[in-house]
Amino acid sequence: MNIDTTTLHLQLPNLYLFRRVTQLGSFQATADALQLPRSSVSKKIAQLEKQLGLRLLQRSTRQLNLTDAGKELLVITDSLTDLLNNTAKLTEQAQAKPSGRVKISSSTIIGQRYLLPLLPHLKHLFPDIVVEINLDDRVVDLIELGIDIALRVGQLPDSSLVARHIGTKSWACFASPNYLKHAPKLDKPDDLTAHQCLIFRHQKLTMDHWHFCSPSGEIQTLRITPSTASDDGRTLVELACMDMGIIRVDPILIQPELKKGQLVPVLSQWHHPDAAPIHLVCLEKNARSRAVNEVWHYLSEHLAEALKEASKPC
Template sequence: MQLHQHLPHLYVFRLVASLGSFQAAATELALPRSSVSKKVMQLEQYMEQRLLQRSTRQLRLTEAGLSLLEATQGLTALLDNTEQLRLQQQHKPIGRVKISSSTLLGQRFLLPRVAELRRRYPEVTIDLSLDDSVVDLIATGVDLALRVGHLPDSSLIARRVGQKSWAWVASPGYLQQHGTPATPDDLKQHQCIVFKNRDVALNHWSFADEHGRIETQVVEEAIAVDDGRTLVELACMDQGIVMLDLLLVQRELALGLLQPILGNWQHPETSPIHLLCLGKAARSKAVDCVWQALVPWLQADLAAAAQGESPH
């Protein structure tokens, strides 16, 4: 076998070395572990030297392996540059774009824009993931993500599209049965529905009065749920009081299914809403087009909703 035929084996060897295990490389490449091991063995046979010292607990580069790693350090850059050239020369958006969002935010603001995306980019497959759990975007292969909250430093590009506020609502039926709380302290006598999952429990409700004084109530949940849509459905079914963003229940407010309460208090905190994306050099033509379309759409829709207008 000629040297050029071992280029794929070199790539696999460098990946194993950088990740520190055959299994991690196999996962990255979506190959069986045995296939990865075989490719490295074929490279070792060609080099006539052992490149990796294997044991049950660790993987260590031999001296020959270290030398080969250093000698081929330009390979990754070469492959990356080739891929970027391919993406840049792609004239029209084709392929899959995976978009992630929390359930209510996605349902109310992403779903209404899917039809327009499909009309504009018919050869792009939209892969939507609506989940209220914290998701590692890079590890799960997400291209775009609608996220609430302040962002840690990362390689992702963020565009602010709106702002999340908090309020308290209940159904007219619940309030008729149980009365309307006049103060935050009255919540102790009421049924509260709390959002809770393995990452967060929103059972500390903060209130600021007209003078800016803040008090916090640790509410005892009558029901705990890990899905925003279920939270709203339960509130509409007269099951209790919920804390959420009024932007996300405008339909229910307009239909009279829910109504705001504790109007003399405000939540003291707000959170930015961002659309996240990979850096321009790492995203495909399809991802870039969807990104460029969604940013102004979401900004307009969230601004309209904040003014009490019907979004797109």
């Protein structure tokens, strides 16, 4: 008899049932233990025997006896019990305490200012979760880099990712008081042509078009000739604090510098006409581990609170 090995995996439940019958000694005891009708147990054993083409049990009115084939099958399927026990242990461990690796990606400043301060409490709640942080101002491929959770600014393309809106990004211009003390006048956007300007630039993006909305509502776009450029947002903030020029950045990302007076707003009457959503993105729920799911819910709540607090007027 030719056995279709591609369908043997369908007999795994029946193999488990066969082993329980041999352990408990009867169809009725097995049916009682598994809360099944006795006829179902008998039928499934018959299905297994038909699939294998082997007689596994000799039935009598008083007892069941294993055939030679049944005894051999019992030996070679012994690892099935270990497999089920180990699976049960894995499930128990996962339910008891979330553990494993969770990789989080964010742009540099927002990660430094708002993500990192949340990690001590997160680790206190979930000490067995290993958190890996990727801070990069470039948009990275989550799947390629094995990233579980990411902070993203702007509209997101349709994808298999789940996104939760946690804040709003805006833009404004700032400079250090000492830079402004020695710099030309700055009353309107056109005056920027006479100033040192700091811009963000990497291989795929150059943010050298600055948009402004006048007090009367007119939109103006100015192409900036940079004096200095960097692919790291933190570097640009530090350069602005070192009197190197004017930076365009989200005010919520430079709260410490504003409170210390290291940076002050310029062109305040000419605000940026647009805003962009800040999302926390993650894999779909059925693709997440329990550790990822716990971190996702924690960050969704606490990052939203932190960004909301930072957006309040000083």
